[in-house]
Amino acid sequence: MSVQERKERERAERERLIVATARELAEQQGWDAVTTRQLAERIEYSQPVLYSHFHGKREIIGAVALEGATEMAAAVRAATSAAEGPRARAAALARAYLDFAASNPAVYDAMFQLDGGLAFAVDDTPPPLKDAFAALLETLTEVAGEGVHPGLFTEVFWASLHGLATLARAGRLHPEFAERRVELLVDRLAVL
Amino acid sequence: MSVQERKERERAERERLIVATARELAEQQGWDAVTTRQLAERIEYSQPVLYSHFHGKREIIGAVALEGATEMAAAVRAATSAAEGPRARAAALARAYLDFAASNPAVYDAMFQLDGGLAFAVDDTPPPLKDAFAALLETLTEVAGEGVHPGLFTEVFWASLHGLATLARAGRLHPEFAERRVELLVDRLAVL
DNA sequence: TATCTTGTCTAGCGGTGCTAGGATCGAGTC
DNA sequence: GACTCGATCCTAGCACCGCTAGACAAGATA
CATH class of the missing domain: 1.10.357.10 (Tetracycline Repressor, domain 2)
Incomplete structure (x- = not known):
């Protein structure tokens, strides 16, 4: 149980990180600069990880x-x-x-x-x-x-x-x- | 002289065709569908021709x-x-x-x-x-x-x-x- | 310790805007 | 009328995009 809970917490935390990073990047350099590659690099994960949280950009x-x-x-x-x-x-x-x-x-x-x-x-x-x-x-x-x-x-x-x-x-x-x-x-x- | 004038006329005509086609395509299928390839095909020229008229999309x-x-x-x-x-x-x-x-x-x-x-x-x-x-x-x-x-x-x-x-x-x-x-x-x- | 599930990454697909460089066509000249 | 040469156009390709299949490794379960 506890293991699963921890994983869910980490997942939720990473999802917040994705949204916050996308927002930050967009405010800094505009939405054109918010590419899945750039975003993935900033959160220090690979692109497909984004798609395990969201269906798309x-x-x-x-x-x-x-x-x-x-x-x-x-x-x-x-x-x-x-x-x-x-x-x-x-x-x-x-x-x-x-x-x-x-x-x-x-x-x-x-x-x-x-x-x-x-x-x-x-x-x-x-x-x-x-x-x-x-x-x-x-x-x-x-x-x-x-x-x-x-x-x-x-x-x-x-x-x-x-x-x-x-x-x-x-x-x-x-x-x-x-x-x-x-x-x-x-x-x-x-x-x- | 006349040759050059004819060429300029044809160029201007083609430029109008590009703009009209872009507009038509955008109204029909939205601006997302207006790609340089699609546009080039519709005017029956290759892509680079577009760039001899306009600096870009x-x-x-x-x-x-x-x-x-x-x-x-x-x-x-x-x-x-x-x-x-x-x-x-x-x-x-x-x-x-x-x-x-x-x-x-x-x-x-x-x-x-x-x-x-x-x-x-x-x-x-x-x-x-x-x-x-x-x-x-x-x-x-x-x-x-x-x-x-x-x-x-x-x-x-x-x-x-x-x-x-x-x-x-x-x-x-x-x-x-x-x-x-x-x-x-x-x-x-x-x-x- | 061995198995298996879960999660992550590498690699690649088809698309985009845009451009370098070669082929071709036509105008002007002998 | 043949020839040169410059303008014009196209083929092929670049780097990038959003997105995904399949290999792989790490961790939980037994």
């Missing part, structure tokens, strides 16, 4: 994405709970979201730009992703406005943030407008 | 992106000029933008998701891209609101549309809310 990206979703949900909740008043909470949410995207570009890519093989079909959406959306919903519901479906409003608000995050990082928007964009977005979308 | 993607930007600008202008009143024009712009993204996913990817090697550093941005932004600016300026920088407002509006377009296509948003999302976005962002 896509699943590794998906694992990084789920980790990121959990962290993003936490970051958003921490920021909103520290703010007072609906308007301030919505603004804090927006800034926390954009900060996370800017600070963890590779993770954000794994979540929304790359194919991590994650399902989004309402039912079998992984819990961390549902929870990240829920974190947005909690704060945004109070500024959705009368008679506006909170989920609908959250989708619009989220999409706007997503657009700002991706276009800003791609160098498509004027960097000096960053703060004013957030102000404008919150002012217009949020109903107090 | 990235440049071919960039060419498709520029073509798409021109078309999108035209589509937006056509839609807005057919609408009456600022609110109707802004709504028409939003729908035209989202329609274009939904109808030409591969082209939209070339423009905003893939690396087409296009510059965006204010000065050396290719004219078609500048013009596409200008097309948005023309209509959105009139609903930016008092004292709001039109360029800033356009960036925010555009980012929101971009977010809606990408998240919707990735299956991240509820399809049945599509029209209501546009209504909500225009209602909140546009100042009449």
Whole structure:
């Protein structure tokens, strides 16, 4: 029994190592540099070991994405709970979201730009992703406005943030407008 | 003289063929299917011919992106000029933008998701891209609101549309809310 | 100690973007 | 009309990718 338990523990530990290494490598050199060979070398195992943990590279990206979703949900909740008043909470949410995207570009890519093989079909959406959306919903519901479906409003608000995050990082928007964009977005979308 | 002119004409024609074929193949089977081998076979030339026209695959993607930007600008202008009143024009712009993204996913990817090697550093941005932004600016300026920088407002509006377009296509948003999302976005962002 | 299962690695498959170097074709010249 | 020569194109191959079959060794079981 104990032997098997030890092995399972070691396996789980190695799996965490794979995900952490993939994430680290992606943040350092971009996802293009995250090849199975490079990744295998960094964890000091051969390539096939990766495939005994994940069905393919896509699943590794998906694992990084789920980790990121959990962290993003936490970051958003921490920021909103520290703010007072609906308007301030919505603004804090927006800034926390954009900060996370800017600070963890590779993770954000794994979540929304790359194919991590994650399902989004309402039912079998992984819990961390549902929870990240829920974190947005909690704060945004109070500024959705009368008679506006909170989920609908959250989708619009989220999409706007997503657009700002991706276009800003791609160098498509004027960097000096960053703060004013957030102000404008919150002012217009949020109903107090 | 005439011989050289004919050759240049044929070269230009072949270049158009390459871009058109890449675009067609991408729309049919996705950009993953657009390999240099597949592309070469479709135009009935060998691979190296591609490299006598473009420095690499990235440049071919960039060419498709520029073509798409021109078309999108035209589509937006056509839609807005057919609408009456600022609110109707802004709504028409939003729908035209989202329609274009939904109808030409591969082209939209070339423009905003893939690396087409296009510059965006204010000065050396290719004219078609500048013009596409200008097309948005023309209509959105009139609903930016008092004292709001039109360029800033356009960036925010555009980012929101971009977010809606990408998240919707990735299956991240509820399809049945599509029209209501546009209504909500225009209602909140546009100042009449 | 002998057996056997489990886990890991070596080697290799078919694919990718890209390119060096040889063959071929056609334009210009005698 | 034959010939030279330069432009043009293709064959073949490089290094890399994601992924996997099968040999092999280490460790648990008896």
